[in-house]
Amino acid sequence: MTTPASNASGQAVDAYTAAQQVQDATVHHAARTFRLWRGAHGEGGFEQYTTEAIDGMVVLDAVQQIQAEQANDLAVRWNCKAGKCGSCSAEINGKPRLMCMTRLDELPADEPVSVEPMRAFPHVRDLVTDVSWNFRVKRQITRFTPRAPDAPDGTWRIDQRDVDRVQEFRKCIECFLCQDVCHVLRDHHKHEEFVGPRYLVYAAALEMHPLDTADRTTQLKQAHGIGYCNITKCCTVVCPENIAITDNAIIPLKERVVDQYFDPLRALVRLVRGPRNS
Amino acid sequence: MTDHQTLDHDVLVIGAGGAGLRAAIEAASRGVSVGVVCKSLLGKAHTVMAEGGVAAAMGNVDDRDSWRVHFADTMRGGQYVNNWRMAELHAREAPERVRELEAWGALFDRTADGRILQRNFGGHRYPRLAHVGDRTGLEMIRTLQDHGIHEGLDVHMECTVVTLLRDGDRVAGALAYDRERGRFRVFRARAVVLATGGIGRAYNITSNSWEYTGDGHALAYLAGAALQDMEFVQFHPTGMIWPPSVRGILVTEGVRGEGGVLRNKDGKRFMFDGIPDNYKAQTADNEEEGWRYTQGDKDARRPPELLTRDHVARMIVREVKEGRGSPHGGVYLDISWIKERLPKAEEHIRKKLPSMYHQFKQLANIDITREAMEIGPTTHYIMGGIRVDGDSQMSTVPGLFACGECAAGLHGANRLGGNSLSDLLVFGKRAGEHAAEFARRHGTVNLNDAEIHDAERLALAPFERDAAAEGPYQVQESLQTTMQNLVGIVRSHDEMERALVELDALNQRADRVSVPGNREYNPGWHTALDLRHLLIVSEAIARSALERRESRGGHFRDDYPEKDPAAATFNNLVRRGRDGAMILTREPIPPLPAELAAIVAEMQS
Numbered sequence: 001m002t003t004p005a006s007n008a009s010g011q012a013v014d015a016y017t018a019a020q021q022v023q024d025a026t027v028h029h030a031a032r033t034f035r036l037w038r039g040a041h042g043e044g045g046f047e048q049y050t051t052e053a054i055d056g057m058v059v060l061d062a063v064q065q066i067q068a069e070q071a072n073d074l075a076v077r078w079n080c081k082a083g084k085c086g087s088c089s090a091e092i093n094g095k096p097r098l099m100c101m102t103r104l105d106e107l108p109a110d111e112p113v114s115v116e117p118m119r120a121f122p123h124v125r126d127l128v129t130d131v132s133w134n135f136r137v138k139r140q141i142t143r144f145t146p147r148a149p150d151a152p153d154g155t156w157r158i159d160q161r162d163v164d165r166v167q168e169f170r171k172c173i174e175c176f177l178c179q180d181v182c183h184v185l186r187d188h189h190k191h192e193e194f195v196g197p198r199y200l201v202y203a204a205a206l207e208m209h210p211l212d213t214a215d216r217t218t219q220l221k222q223a224h225g226i227g228y229c230n231i232t233k234c235c236t237v238v239c240p241e242n243i244a245i246t247d248n249a250i251i252p253l254k255e256r257v258v259d260q261y262f263d264p265l266r267a268l269v270r271l272v273r274g275p276r277n278s
Numbered sequence: 279m280t281d282h283q284t285l286d287h288d289v290l291v292i293g294a295g296g297a298g299l300r301a302a303i304e305a306a307s308r309g310v311s312v313g314v315v316c317k318s319l320l321g322k323a324h325t326v327m328a329e330g331g332v333a334a335a336m337g338n339v340d341d342r343d344s345w346r347v348h349f350a351d352t353m354r355g356g357q358y359v360n361n362w363r364m365a366e367l368h369a370r371e372a373p374e375r376v377r378e379l380e381a382w383g384a385l386f387d388r389t390a391d392g393r394i395l396q397r398n399f400g401g402h403r404y405p406r407l408a409h410v411g412d413r414t415g416l417e418m419i420r421t422l423q424d425h426g427i428h429e430g431l432d433v434h435m436e437c438t439v440v441t442l443l444r445d446g447d448r449v450a451g452a453l454a455y456d457r458e459r460g461r462f463r464v465f466r467a468r469a470v471v472l473a474t475g476g477i478g479r480a481y482n483i484t485s486n487s488w489e490y491t492g493d494g495h496a497l498a499y500l501a502g503a504a505l506q507d508m509e510f511v512q513f514h515p516t517g518m519i520w521p522p523s524v525r526g527i528l529v530t531e532g533v534r535g536e537g538g539v540l541r542n543k544d545g546k547r548f549m550f551d552g553i554p555d556n557y558k559a560q561t562a563d564n565e566e567e568g569w570r571y572t573q574g575d576k577d578a579r580r581p582p583e584l585l586t587r588d589h590v591a592r593m594i595v596r597e598v599k600e601g602r603g604s605p606h607g608g609v610y611l612d613i614s615w616i617k618e619r620l621p622k623a624e625e626h627i628r629k630k631l632p633s634m635y636h637q638f639k640q641l642a643n644i645d646i647t648r649e650a651m652e653i654g655p656t657t658h659y660i661m662g663g664i665r666v667d668g669d670s671q672m673s674t675v676p677g678l679f680a681c682g683e684c685a686a687g688l689h690g691a692n693r694l695g696g697n698s699l700s701d702l703l704v705f706g707k708r709a710g711e712h713a714a715e716f717a718r719r720h721g722t723v724n725l726n727d728a729e730i731h732d733a734e735r736l737a738l739a740p741f742e743r744d745a746a747a748e749g750p751y752q753v754q755e756s757l758q759t760t761m762q763n764l765v766g767i768v769r770s771h772d773e774m775e776r777a778l779v780e781l782d783a784l785n786q787r788a789d790r791v792s793v794p795g796n797r798e799y800n801p802g803w804h805t806a807l808d809l810r811h812l813l814i815v816s817e818a819i820a821r822s823a824l825e826r827r828e829s830r831g832g833h834f835r836d837d838y839p840e841k842d843p844a845a846a847t848f849n850n851l852v853r854r855g856r857d858g859a860m861i862l863t864r865e866p867i868p869p870l871p872a873e874l875a876a877i878v879a880e881m882q883s
Contacts (some may be wrong), residue, residue: 023606024522040798055523056642068751072802073795077319079487082527082637084416085322101640119386124458125799132435135320135427143428144383155377157392163385170385170417174321209383 025052032104034062036074037116053104059115060088060099063127075126076258081194083240086175090127091116095236096177096238118180128222137195140223141203147212162210171241174198178235178245182227194225197235197245204249205255217260220253229254243245280735282453282462284725285409287313288433288717289710290452290739291470295323295492296415296699297682298473298625299422300375300706302715306429308714313432313465315454315747317474319434319487321423323486325702327532327553328415329633330399331407332593332703333696334372338389338680340576343404345369345854349874350695350881354556355586356661356690357714357831358846358878359507362870363668366686368697371674375703382580384421398535399571400584401694403560403881404573412532412664418699436703439734440807442470442501442678443725449501450459450679450723453733457804460797463733466725470665471496472673472680477511479754479808481657482762485517485528491808492815494684499814503673504851506686506865507662508815509833511822512693513767515590517656519797520606524641526656529634530610531695533651534583536630536690538613539565540594541650542602548609549582549703552593556882557585569619572825588692595767598654608654614647623647632754655767658700659691660815662822662833665851671709677716686849691831698858740806743792750791750806757784757812765820774824781817783837788813821862822850 007273032053049066058191060078068072078088081100084242090100094116098204099202107113121129178197186188203220206212220226233246243249289305291298294316298847306312316323348369353360376394380386386408387395396405410417427433436457437843443451443464445711451466473496507586516529542548553561560579562568583590594609604610613631617623617816624647631646638644638651664673671679680713689697738805740750769882788809791801813883827841829835848864855861870878 016852023520027522053550054522057523058641061523067801068749068755070603072749072751072793072805075799075801079318079322079489080324080489082524082632083640084328084413085318085326087319087488088323099695103641110607130458130797131319135433135435138424139427144424146381149381156380159392160395163388167727170410170420171413173326173416188378206383208714209385212383253748 013256020121029054029198032062032109033112033197034066035114036063038074038126040123042123042132046116048112055105057104058100058173059092059104059113061105061114063099063115064093071269075124075128077128084173086173086240089118089177089180090174091180096180097176098175098240101240102236115224118176120180120182120186121176133191133262134174134198137199138202141199141206142214142216142219144206144209144212146211147213156211156230167241168207168209169201169208172201172242173199173241175240177238177240181234183232183234185258190228193257194228197250198227200226200253201243201245204253207253217256221257221261226250226253226257227238282464282730285313286466287311288467288470289313289471289713291471291473291710292316292452292463292497293317293323293473293475293682294320294433295473295475295682295686295702296325296418296422297702297709298323298471299419299426300703301421301471301637301681301710303429303569304707304710305714306431307395310717311431311432313434313467314540315434315437315439315452315511317493320433320754321419323419325415325419325699326489327485328418328531328537328699329412329415329528331397331409331696332372332375332376332418332695333402333406333697334408335369335406336376336394336396336408336698338374338393341862343406346877347403347869347881348372348406349530349562350877351402352688352694354881355692355694357692357841358614358690359830359849360690361668361687362863362874364705366874367668367708368688368701371633372700375707379418379421379703382421382425384417386417394735397600398580399695400531400590401586404695408530408697411629412530412633415699419658420529421737424628435464438804438807439497440737443496443729445723445725448676448723450725453730455737457799460800460803462727464730466480468720468723469677469713470677471713472684473682473706473709474684476683477660477812479820480758480761480812480816480819482758483517483526484657485514491631494523494680495663496811498673498675498678498680499818499852499854501675501678502677502854503678504665504853505663506665506849507691507820507822507848508660508852509819509826509850510689510691510817510831511657512587512661512832513591514658514661515587515594515655516611516653518637518642518644518651518874519654520652521606521841524684527637527641528656528658529651529653530631531587531742532702533611533631533634534612536583536613536627537610537619538583538615539581539615540583540590541612542597542609543604544547544602548597548602549593552589553582553585554589563583570710580862585691587695588834590670591767592834594655595839600823604652606652608652610650611653612650614649631728641748659683659693661693662686662693669708671705671713672712672716677805679709679713681705691793691833694823710784718880718883737807738790740793740803740837741797745789745792746792747790747792748787750793750802750809753784753791753809754805754812756787757781757809757816760784760820761816765816765823767837768834769823771824774820776815777820781813781820785813817860818852821860825850825862827842842876
């Protein structure tokens with residue numbers, strides 16, 4: 001049986017908390033160095049911080065600890081800290097990742113951990129970028145358009161296999177890491193002409209939704225620039241939800257575009273009847 | 279001089295989780311202009327964390343289910359201090375709200391005949407939770423978000439409300455700042471809907487993110503509204519506990535719904551030892567029957583792991599306190615054992631609980647298909663909140679509405695898992711509907727410039743103070759420690775009296791904090807402003823908990839461990855007195871109408 005104790009600030013704790021504190025004391029501590037990007041509106045550079053890291057810590061823990069103890073005004077965006085909301089995207093040691101799902105013990109211990117903002121979006125301050133472009137893009141994609149209900153009570157009958165087929169795309173947490181790494185956006189700044197991998201996944205989820213009746217093929221080809229993607233799969237590599245973005249979303253959509261636009265028979269039909277959804 | 283822009287909306291919705299979005303969509307559909315203010319980016323609110331499912335008595339899996347059973351389950355789970363009108367409306371309307379989501383694009387898992395599949399959950403008599411694996415909340419918020427962006431809402435992302443504005447007794451809008459530039463925005467509105475979620479950041483160990491600082495509760499309180507039953511805080515029994523940096527992160531109840539069991543360090547399923555009398559008739563008394571229940575046997579009773587959350591959390595604390603806990607101060611939650619019963623169990627677990635699998639693998643090096651998880655209670659939800667009218671969701675302030683977690687009533691003393699997602703749909707819709715109606719029926723509002731100016735000056739004060747003064751993070755941490763230790767899962771008179779003294783001192787420290795830097799995306803400043811809200815809700819929780827001299831639902835008193843039948847007849851209300859002090863009163867609960875009383879009586883057997 002554990003006994004009541006007090007914590008570091010002298011406040012009394014109950015036996016339950018005390019039991020946990022005993023365990024916390026056994027955790028291994030080590031100083032780690034971080035290079036965090038500081039500055040605003042694209043100006044700035046890395047600043048070095050040292051903080052105490054403990055077993056199991058993720059990068060976001062360290063950043064928050066530095067924020068609380070050394071740099072109260074350090075700008076960082078985060079919410080759930082469990083890999084479910086996609087807010088804390090950043091470039092860690094040069095790689096686009098979620099800060100909350102990157103453990104310190106998987107990064108080299110003998111060199112500083114560098115954390116900088118995503119580079120494909122306008123910089124706001126420190127680790128925060130302006131990702132509002134993504135929210136504007138989404139509105140341009142034709143919304144979900146269901147078929148008439150299957151049953152008189154207004155409900156549908158759907159096979160689980162048809163649900164499973166699109167679940168992969170619906171796992172997306174909108175962290176925008178795929179947008180960040182995509183060279184069409186990051187290097188060529190085609191934000192006006194190309195919606196990026198996130199919204200191709202979104203379009204795929206709608207196109208393959210068992211109830212949806214809209215056709216987004218023309219839109220994908222013309223307004224959304226699917227042709228810009230040359231399937232280098234960088235987006236797939238960085239996806240924290242392990243969505244096979246290129247293989248399962250983008251390539252099938254490209255095939256639909258090809259079928260509609262470059263199949264000679266369909267081209268003939270289109271010539272006679274006019275394009276769908278135009 | 280004031281330095282704000284002023285924006286006009288008929289209805290202003292504060293908060294963009296499930297409740298706020300549902301309210302906004304409903305209000306917009308009724309032809310009024312709607313503004314939505316959200317503290318984070320759109321689609322990041324805590325609704326994404328909801329895992330298990332949304333409770334609605336559709337009867338797709340077990341046709342014995344009906345709104346009447348759901349109503350009775352909710353009242354029993356809430357220990358009869360619920361707002362019974364809300365419990366009734368919720369049970370009646372939840373199925374339609376879930377079907378509506380499907381029409382907007384949500385894809386739930388299916389039954390063999392293609393209907394929405396429903397799963398078992400704690401306190402629900404029949405399989406009732408529509409779900410998508412273990413990421414139901416993400417599916418819901420994304421559906422509402424993707425539907426809402428085409429409904430003409432004006433969404434103000436990363437914008438935080440500092441104070442509500444009034445015109446006489448009536449609410450007239452809100453003063454907010456945008457995170458990016460730190461500039462003030464005044465929203466003038468004929469009706470305001472609060473949908474700000476919870477208060478989890480008042481505690482050290484919580485499943486809640488930085489946003490959940492009781493903003494809606496505090497804003498309503500400061501605007502003159504009554505808060506109800508603030509002592510009822512839900513400590514979810516299964517949060518991660520190891521390594522320390524993940525402590526508090528939620529482990530879905532769905533693990534237990536799929537057959538996961540709780541064991542102490544001796545391997546014993548301790549939950550069989552303490553089944554409360556009012557649940558004995560419907561709880562399995564052996565492991566075999568419990569397993570059959572999780573596999574859909576309609577004749578089997580539920581395993582004790584699926585008793586209500588308040589009870590399971592206390593049982594876990596008891597095991598730990600009596601020295602039978604796991605190495606890191608929790609107990610074991612084991613789903614891997616089902617391989618003894620099921621072929622291809624590993625694949626089954628990964629399919630049914632994909633994000634749990636991922637979360638433990640990545641954050642704790644645990645493969646849940648092979649080993650047990652270590653878990654312990656985490657602050658998760660507050661049943662108490664802004665007192666509202668059951669039908670309209672209007673608070674005691676005219677034109678001010680509240681829905682979702684920040685509103686009180688539906689859940690009574692303890693919320694059943696799955697009832698929050700249905701809560702935010704049912705009452706989000708109702709709040710949006712009635713706010714639109716209120717805005718239409720009432721004329722324009724006038725704002726008081728002097729009041730706005732004062733509020734702006736107050737908000738900027740942390741920049742003006744001595745730079746050597748204490749920062750906001752230290753005060754926040756002390757506050758969390760005070761609440762965790764003194765007003766936590768197990769409470770007593772002396773500890774809570776001490777908490778009130780400490781809160782008083784913390785109030786003074788909060789008044790002196792200073793923040794470095796400027797107004798642009800400055801989390802230190804935001805934390806300083808959130809402190810005021812955290813302190814108000816913490817005091818409300820402590821005062822209400824002191825006043826309730828019994829144990830009921832989420833509120834457990836060491837010094838009054840029994841339930842007091844006389845205490846089932848009132849709700850605790852707190853209001854701000856004229857002198858600024860918190861006033862606590864008891865409000866009698868109106869008796870159940872005959873029809874509802876008959877349902878409760880019938881289902882008790």
